[in-house]
Amino acid sequence: MAGALATLVVFGAIQAIPHGRDHTNPPVVSEPAWDSPRTRELAAAACFLCHSNETRWPGYTNVAPVSWALTDHILTARDTFNFSAWEEFPTSARLIEAAIRDGRMPPWNFRLLHPEARLSAAEKEELIAGIRATLGG
Template sequence: MKNTLLIIFVLFIAAQIIQTPRDNPLSDPQKEIQAPKEVHAVLKKACYDCHSNQVQYPWYANVAPVSWMISRHVDTARQWVNFSVWEDYTQEEKEKKLKEIFRAAYAAMPLSSYMAMHEKANITMEERKLIRDWTGVRK
């Protein structure tokens, strides 16, 4: 038992050597998504920590293997939609992403793993309706 714990501890320490990037690329504020104040507030509280270049990394984002998971989530989220570079998308991409935002807000976002550590990111039904109305998508 003692040897097993020692091995786990050594592996944990060794894992800290493998750091993942935790960056927020510089972006032009003029390219950020433009939405009504109420909608923008919902997006900021529930989405921006993964879907923007304004991620607020928590302290545990420095601890492997959690740091690896967070880095992967942010990279994937930014590929899906990045609100900091909204104006770089074509009109067709924006329309598609608005539909995806509507669906994700109703079905999957924010992720439950994120919600476990960020209660403030919870989206109420009223806020989901606000997003639906803003995107112009209907059920």
């Protein structure tokens, strides 16, 4: 009983730590010149929540420590490459293709919470072909 109460007190106390609560998205500066609307649609479904400035922040992203982890993940993803600031963060089609093919992207825990990111094998191939056509890789 005392352990549960202590856990509840600690959980309540960490909610006062503001890290991970500012969900203001930076503006969209530039995007790749997409080869087709379908490629953009697939990239938006599988990639944009982390790799763009168009992140949607569901309610659970306001609860620490989830807010801390997700904010750090999204900021790291945007620093890796950002579809909304493409000229600042260009990357090669081969790097994106490798991440999709080997299952690193989108990550399993993201797919668990975001069914729209669960691309079929055919959709993955379509996205990879579209990324190649868009980025010239």
